[in-house]
Amino acid sequence: MRxxxxxxxxxxxxxxxxxxxxxxxxxxAHTPSADLEILEYGETALAPVVPVSPTGCPTPSVVTRAVxxxxxxxxLAVDAGLTSPTxxxxxxxxxxSGRDIRETRPVSxxxxxxxxxxxxxxxxxxxxxxIGETIPGGTTTALGVLTALGxxxxxxxxxxxxxxxxxxxxxxxxxxxxDLSAGETAGNPIETVRHVGDPVLATVAGITVGAVQSGxxxxxxxxxxxxxxxxxxRHAGIEEPVSLATTSFIADDETAGIAKLAADLxxxxxxxxxxxxxxxxPAMNAYEAGEAKEGVGMGGALALADDADVTMAAVRDRIVxxxxxxxxxxxxxxx
Amino acid sequence: MRxxxxxxxxxxxxxxxxxxxxxxxxxxAHTPSADLEILEYGETALAPVVPVSPTGCPTPSVVTRAVxxxxxxxxLAVDAGLTSPTxxxxxxxxxxSGRDIRETRPVSxxxxxxxxxxxxxxxxxxxxxxIGETIPGGTTTALGVLTALGxxxxxxxxxxxxxxxxxxxxxxxxxxxxDLSAGETAGNPIETVRHVGDPVLATVAGITVGAVQSGxxxxxxxxxxxxxxxxxxRHAGIEEPVSLATTSFIADDETAGIAKLAADLxxxxxxxxxxxxxxxxPAMNAYEAGEAKEGVGMGGALALADDADVTMAAVRDRIVxxxxxxxxxxxxxxx
Numbered sequence: 001m002r003x004x005x006x007x008x009x010x011x012x013x014x015x016x017x018x019x020x021x022x023x024x025x026x027x028x029a030h031t032p033s034a035d036l037e038i039l040e041y042g043e044t045a046l047a048p049v050v051p052v053s054p055t056g057c058p059t060p061s062v063v064t065r066a067v068x069x070x071x072x073x074x075x076l077a078v079d080a081g082l083t084s085p086t087x088x089x090x091x092x093x094x095x096x097s098g099r100d101i102r103e104t105r106p107v108s109x110x111x112x113x114x115x116x117x118x119x120x121x122x123x124x125x126x127x128x129x130x131i132g133e134t135i136p137g138g139t140t141t142a143l144g145v146l147t148a149l150g151x152x153x154x155x156x157x158x159x160x161x162x163x164x165x166x167x168x169x170x171x172x173x174x175x176x177x178x179d180l181s182a183g184e185t186a187g188n189p190i191e192t193v194r195h196v197g198d199p200v201l202a203t204v205a206g207i208t209v210g211a212v213q214s215g216x217x218x219x220x221x222x223x224x225x226x227x228x229x230x231x232x233x234r235h236a237g238i239e240e241p242v243s244l245a246t247t248s249f250i251a252d253d254e255t256a257g258i259a260k261l262a263a264d265l266x267x268x269x270x271x272x273x274x275x276x277x278x279x280x281x282p283a284m285n286a287y288e289a290g291e292a293k294e295g296v297g298m299g300g301a302l303a304l305a306d307d308a309d310v311t312m313a314a315v316r317d318r319i320v321x322x323x324x325x326x327x328x329x330x331x332x333x334x335x
Numbered sequence: 336m337r338x339x340x341x342x343x344x345x346x347x348x349x350x351x352x353x354x355x356x357x358x359x360x361x362x363x364a365h366t367p368s369a370d371l372e373i374l375e376y377g378e379t380a381l382a383p384v385v386p387v388s389p390t391g392c393p394t395p396s397v398v399t400r401a402v403x404x405x406x407x408x409x410x411l412a413v414d415a416g417l418t419s420p421t422x423x424x425x426x427x428x429x430x431x432s433g434r435d436i437r438e439t440r441p442v443s444x445x446x447x448x449x450x451x452x453x454x455x456x457x458x459x460x461x462x463x464x465x466i467g468e469t470i471p472g473g474t475t476t477a478l479g480v481l482t483a484l485g486x487x488x489x490x491x492x493x494x495x496x497x498x499x500x501x502x503x504x505x506x507x508x509x510x511x512x513x514d515l516s517a518g519e520t521a522g523n524p525i526e527t528v529r530h531v532g533d534p535v536l537a538t539v540a541g542i543t544v545g546a547v548q549s550g551x552x553x554x555x556x557x558x559x560x561x562x563x564x565x566x567x568x569r570h571a572g573i574e575e576p577v578s579l580a581t582t583s584f585i586a587d588d589e590t591a592g593i594a595k596l597a598a599d600l601x602x603x604x605x606x607x608x609x610x611x612x613x614x615x616x617p618a619m620n621a622y623e624a625g626e627a628k629e630g631v632g633m634g635g636a637l638a639l640a641d642d643a644d645v646t647m648a649a650v651r652d653r654i655v656x657x658x659x660x661x662x663x664x665x666x667x668x669x670x
Contacts, residue, residue, distance in 0.1 A: 041460045045459065078424075087458045087459075088424075089411055089413075089424035089426045091421075091423070119381065120380075120381070123422045
């Protein structure tokens with residue numbers, strides 16, 4: 001088993017009110033790069049900041065790293081359009097980050113990214129992979145993809161109050177700019193990503209297609225963004241089994257409609273509850289208040305812990321350790 | 336502890352008779368990329384070939400991977416000018432591979448690579464790192480560096496008969512083209528690499544300087560190439576302890592003069608003998624016949640096995656396993 005983390009950026013995230021991933025736009029641009037470092041090293045390396053939301057909620061990579069320290073799974077970090085350097089080793093699928101989907105062709109390298117990701121998925125030697133993602137603004141591009149493909153248009157949010165009307169406005173404007181209507185790119189995943197997606201979605205979908213075709217079992221770890229990636233996989237004609245592993249925070253979010261999305265797309269769904277309500281700690285309270293909910297494959301990581309008979313109490317203890325290490329650390333990248 | 340593998344290319348390797356790393360120039364260009372994959376996955380991924388010498392000696396990454404499967408150390412792969420894609424995740428220090436040192440400024444990005452590598456070395460969270468290298472033709476550029484710095488000019492070879500006269504001719508021509516005499520760049524590691532080195536030497540030296548300056552203990556794993564990297568570190572003014580871990584094949588090679596080089600450069604030297612003479616197997620016989628000798632941090636990996644109380648018999652058994660897996664495998668990257 002290998003845990004694959006696909007990281008990238010879309011300028012869609014810079015639209016005011018869209019994302020909680022990072023306290024300000026500068027922090028947001030560093031969030032995916034820092035997430036890769038936290039998963040790899042347990043702390044940041046070249047990233048100049050530790051990603052926390054405006055209210056102090058730490059990045060979900062804290063949770064995924066905590067599980068990794070207990071379960072010791074192997075990882076593969078994938079650069080799908082990062083805008084800031086990372087000190088974590090990556091396979092680069094595309095160096096082009098996504099533009100605002102309200103512009104024409106926000107992912108002009110969609111076809112190359114999808115093909116290159118397919119090759120990587122096919123090349124991996126593992127029997128089983130779990131794929132997570134980190135891209136601020138990703139639920140908005142996911143909504144764009146689900147809409148253009150004609151799938152159920154429910155997406156979650158990293159904010160306690162999902163700015164769904166704002167996201168729908170952005171997606172409608174994106175479709176209009178690309179002269180597309182809802183459902184018009186059904187059966188064409190590359191065109192879908194090119195016009196209303198982001199490079200992380202193209203890469204997650206491509207790796208999944210290549211892996212499944214070469215006999216590797218794939219679990220997509222995440223919420224509605226990974227459901228959108230799965231929709232791209234289904235619209236590429238892949239009928240083999242694909243799993244989706246998410247958190248109870250996503251399952252409890254009615255705006256996410258994750259069970260129905262999973263059923264529509266024939267994904268077997270696993271939901272894991274880390275029982276953060278049993279602890280009073282800043283790294284967990286924010287989730288209970290409805291923030292973050294998912295990301296960096298957190299739901300898949302929790303499921304791996306559960307499969308390995310690691311208790312959620314042990315995971316929670318380790319989350320506290322990782323969090324304290326992160327907030328105490330002197331940024332190494334400071335000059 | 337983290338095992339760092341720095342991989343790159345120099346066109347110096349294409350000079351006829353210089354290197355055994357790869358049966359022909361095409362294979363040679365893929366060798367460092369394949370070595371990273373073998374260390375990461377235990378088999379190749381995107382690399383289209385399994386690196387073997389003209390006589391069938393497999394790449395030393397087989398040995399390093401075998402130890403990794405027994406000791407389970409963490410790895411960091413570093414791209415220092417690869418010319419072919421790798422499916423292993425890397426931190427990219429420079430995308431510019433080295434030109435033939437008989438041209439002017441064969442490593443024009445020497446300063447940027449050195450600085451970027453220093454930042455990475457400083458950013459690593461580990462108490463201790465072991466650094467290996469893989470670059471065909473690397474002993475010739477090492478000879479160039481040792482000569483330009485005014486250090487002892489002894490280097491080993493991946494061939495049973497070291498083509499030392501050829502290497503000296505190449506280095507003399509390189510110095511002449513750059514209008515330099517032996518010893519002229521003493522105290523200036525960047526100028527040295529720029530005119531007669533390769534990007535891997537700049538990167539190994541830079542990571543070492545950054546790591547040592549931030550309190551991380553460094554072991555350079557390899558033979559005379561890593562001694563040349565250590566010379567660059569000393570000529571950068573670093574006086575802190577640095578270790579060198581190599582194989583008995585290098586120690587037994589009189590042309591390498593490794594003990595004297597280590598003494599000159601104030602490096603504490605560890606030599607490990609994997610006792611390949613006790614087995615009759617193609618993955619080991621070639622070493623006994625004087626081929627390969629070192630590379631991909633093999634000597635450092637053997638020392639790690641020894642430190643972890645893993646017997647050399649267990650290492651030899653695992654080398655056979657890794658070798659069989661590699662030669663049996665259908666290349667995944669084939670279209």
